[in-house]
Amino acid sequence: MKNYKALILLLIVSFSFFNCFEDNDDIGVTANQINDFVWKGMNLFYLYKDDVPDLGNTRFSSDAEYASFLNTFSTPPGLFESLVYDRQNVDRFSWIVDDYIALEQLLDGVTASNGMEFQVFRFALSDTNRYGIVTHVLPNTDAAAKGIKRGDIFYGIDGIQLTGSNLSDLTNQDNYTINIGIYNDNGTEDTTDDTVDTTSESIALSKSQYSENPIHVNTVIDVNGIKIGYLMYNGFTGTETYNNALNTVFAGFKSTGVNELVVDLRYNSGGSVESAVLLGSLITGQFEGDVFSKEQWNSEFQEAFESQNPEALINNFVGSYKGNLLNSLNLSKVYFLTTGRSASASELVINSLRPYIDVVQIGTTTTGKYQASTIVYDSANFGREGANQGHSYAMLPLIYKSVNAVGNTDYFDGLEPDILISEQVRNLGVLGNENERFLAAAISDITGEGRFIQEKQNSELEFTFSSKDYIPAGLGMYSNKELPSGLLKR
Numbered sequence: 001m002k003n004y005k006a007l008i009l010l011l012i013v014s015f016s017f018f019n020c021f022e023d024n025d026d027i028g029v030t031a032n033q034i035n036d037f038v039w040k041g042m043n044l045f046y047l048y049k050d051d052v053p054d055l056g057n058t059r060f061s062s063d064a065e066y067a068s069f070l071n072t073f074s075t076p077p078g079l080f081e082s083l084v085y086d087r088q089n090v091d092r093f094s095w096i097v098d099d100y101i102a103l104e105q106l107l108d109g110v111t112a113s114n115g116m117e118f119q120v121f122r123f124a125l126s127d128t129n130r131y132g133i134v135t136h137v138l139p140n141t142d143a144a145a146k147g148i149k150r151g152d153i154f155y156g157i158d159g160i161q162l163t164g165s166n167l168s169d170l171t172n173q174d175n176y177t178i179n180i181g182i183y184n185d186n187g188t189e190d191t192t193d194d195t196v197d198t199t200s201e202s203i204a205l206s207k208s209q210y211s212e213n214p215i216h217v218n219t220v221i222d223v224n225g226i227k228i229g230y231l232m233y234n235g236f237t238g239t240e241t242y243n244n245a246l247n248t249v250f251a252g253f254k255s256t257g258v259n260e261l262v263v264d265l266r267y268n269s270g271g272s273v274e275s276a277v278l279l280g281s282l283i284t285g286q287f288e289g290d291v292f293s294k295e296q297w298n299s300e301f302q303e304a305f306e307s308q309n310p311e312a313l314i315n316n317f318v319g320s321y322k323g324n325l326l327n328s329l330n331l332s333k334v335y336f337l338t339t340g341r342s343a344s345a346s347e348l349v350i351n352s353l354r355p356y357i358d359v360v361q362i363g364t365t366t367t368g369k370y371q372a373s374t375i376v377y378d379s380a381n382f383g384r385e386g387a388n389q390g391h392s393y394a395m396l397p398l399i400y401k402s403v404n405a406v407g408n409t410d411y412f413d414g415l416e417p418d419i420l421i422s423e424q425v426r427n428l429g430v431l432g433n434e435n436e437r438f439l440a441a442a443i444s445d446i447t448g449e450g451r452f453i454q455e456k457q458n459s460e461l462e463f464t465f466s467s468k469d470y471i472p473a474g475l476g477m478y479s480n481k482e483l484p485s486g487l488l489k490r
Contacts, residue, residue, distance in 0.1 A: 029390035035070040035079050037378040037388070038096070038395065044487065045376055046094075047398040048085035049298045055083055076393055090412075091398055093371060100377065100387075100394035112174065113212070114205040115141020116148055117267070120167055120465035121425055123194060130162040130464065131155050131181065131196045132171070133425055135267060136216060136234075142206050151428040155181035155196050167465060177204045185426055191461055194426075214242055214271075217264070217432040218249045220256045223447055229258035229329075230432055230439060233265060233279070236345040238272025238478070243321055246275070250282045251327040258329060262442045263349075264337040264431070266363060266423075269468055270344030270477045273315060273372075278326070280349050281317045284357060285328025288319040291405040293352045295372075301399070304484035312482065333358040335442040338417060341466060343367035344477035347415055348402055355405045361417040362441050368414035371398040372477050402477075419445065425461050 042055055049055045060066040073079035080096040081087070097103050105111075115138040120130045134152040137143045156162055156179035157170035170176065180201040186193045214235035221228045231249060253261070261283060277292050292315045297305065305313050319326055336350050338361055347366050353359050373396040378388040387394075403409040419441055429436030434443055 029388065031074060031076065032067070032070050033388075034076045034378065034391055034393055035073055037393070038076050038079050039066075039070065039083070041376040041378075041382055041395050042080070042083045042397055044382070045298075045301075045374060045397050045399050046083070046085075047298050047371060047400060048091060049300075051085045052083055080395065091371075093369065094373060094395075094397045096393065096395045099392050100375065101392055103375070103394065110209055110211050112207040113138060113141060113210040114207045115139075115143035115210070116178075116205060116467070118154075118171075118467045119463045120162070121461045121463050122164075123191065123461060125462075128163050128165075129155075130164055130167050132162065132167075132178070133428070135428070136431060138210065138212055141210060142208070146203050146205065148203065148205075150431060153181045153183055153196055153425075154178040155198055159202075164464070171467070174207045175205070177202050183426055194461075212237075213245070214268075215245055215249060218252070219432045220253065220258060221434050221443070223434065223443055226260060226447060227256055227258045228260045228262060228443060228446060229253040229256075230262045231264065232267075232431055233263060234268050236268070236271025236273075236275035236279070236477075238275045240322060243275055243278055244324070246278060247282065247321060247324065247327055250329065254327045254329060259331075260333070260335075260446050261329060261331055262335040262337065262439060264438070265342045265346040265349075266337050266339040266438065267341050267468065268343075268346045269341055269367070270346060270369065272478055273345060273348065276345040276348045276352075276477075277315050277318060278321055280353055281319065282326055282328050283331055283334050283353065284317065285319070285326065285330040287317040287356055290317050290356075291315075292317050293348060293405075294403045295400040296403055296409070297400040301484065301487065304487055308484045309482075331357065333360070335360045335362060335445070337438045337442065338363040338366050338415070339423065340364055340367060340414070340463075341468065344369040344372075347411065348477065350415055351402070351404045351408060351411065354408070360419070360442070360445060361415060362419040362421065362445075363417050363438055364420065364422050365414040365416050366411075368412050369477065370409050370411055371401045373397055374399045423463075 043049065043057070046052070046055060053059065060069065070079065073082065077096050084094050085091050116134055117136050117138065118132045118134050120132050122130055132154045134148055134150055136150050137148050157176050159179060160166065160170060162170065180199050180203065181196040182199060184195045184197050186195070212235065214233055214237045215231070216234045217230065217232040219230050221230060263283070280292055281288070295313045296302065334353065334357060336359065338346070343366060347369060350359060350361060376382045376395040376397065377384050378391070378393065379386040401409050421437060421441055424437060427437070432439070434440060
């Protein structure tokens with residue numbers, strides 16, 4: 001049996017392919033050999049296998065028919081895409097990559113970053129220009145050293161105005177200079193007459209290898225004797241170091257007497273299921289051993305799990321981590337701050353806690369990722385060991401969907417907030433400050449000093465892009481899972 005990481009990943013990739021591939025050792029493979037790997041991997045792992053006729057176990061009556069089928073696809077991505085079930089409405093997140101080594105580096109948590117995390121907005125659908133706004137700055141980075149802060153606006157890169165067609169190329173460079181702008185609301189509340197005024201100020205930024213601590217902000221706010229813990233958690237990274245750090249943060253909450261908690265997941269696009277279970281267990285504590293979430297695989301894997309190890313399909317609340325007791329708060333209510341960038345493991349925590357405690361979600365609707373994927377390599381058992389040295393393709397097919405204790409899943413359109421508000425470009429506020437828009441809404445609800453006035457709809461400017469979109473692992477959900485014996489064969 002073999003350990004695999006299951007991941008939900010949104011990958012923005014480009015592919016180039018030839019009929020024969022060569023690596024540095026000059027080992028060549030044909031397109032059909034890679035296509036064989038693609039079909040067999042999808043046939044084994046794919047969550048929606050039963051819905052794709054071409055993945056049926058009896059689809060081909062002979063080896064010749066199978067070879068002829070593979071030969072109709074000139075590239076592995078072409079074959080892979082043909083096997084994805086209902087790309088628009090069901091499976092938005094299965095992908096194939098042509099460089100698994102680069103992917104592995106990302107999954108290790110090391111990326112090239114200048115420390116400036118940003119989103120991009122426009123003033124109208126017809127507006128071709130784009131503008132960047134800094135959402136947060138990572139510590140000990142070039143952006144931090146240059147004094148960049150949340151809310152800073154830039155209109156261009158290297159003197160070139162950002163547009164929908166050039167922003168990806170311009171902001172994806174290792175070194176670039178941002179051109180600073182100033183938001184001008186022209187003295188009205190209406191955003192239709194707003195502009196970004198240019199300035200002569202510019203800041204040069206350089207990227208370097210960086211490992212981000214997912215615990216971005218943690219503090220305790222005392223409001224009329226109510227101790228409110230605030231945690232901005234930007235990724236379920238899953239390493240022992242960061243999981244222990246999370247437990248330490250809750251130790252501080254506990255010793256301070258926190259009795260209300262606000263967990264800010266607005267920029268958290270996912271990560272480790274183990275870390276998600278850990279966070280849910282730290283928030284509660286009174287449900288140790290109960291079902292946190294369940295997994296539903298394709299029919300063959302599901303049957304194998306149920307016959308060999310049915311408990312492996314269940315993720316339970318825990319009371320300890322690596323032998324250390326959790327500093328759980330035993331709360332019966334929690335607040336989550338979300339946006340459309342809150343995904344996968346973030347949604348997993350929210351959905352898994354709802355059957356047990358009062359969950360108040362503030363912000364905007366989440367992404368809608370309830371499935372997991374696994375990295376599938378071209379090897380005898382589809383694991384990393386023994387991967388074909390003639391190419392570096394790997395697949396990330398959806399393999400299971402998560403279900404909470406009462407059976408809720410399939411939230412394709414995302415999890416809707418109880419209190420609808422959106423971030424204001426004109427006033428992002430300071431993260432962790434009680435007057436910051438999202439946190440202020442939670443505090444207002446906690447103290448009962450007048451429920452925060454909800455927006456009738458998302459009345460703010462549209463965000464069209466995020467710096468997180470460059471990081472495939474940034475939209476992931478993964479777990480270490482020992483798979484049933486007897487299935488992993490070519």
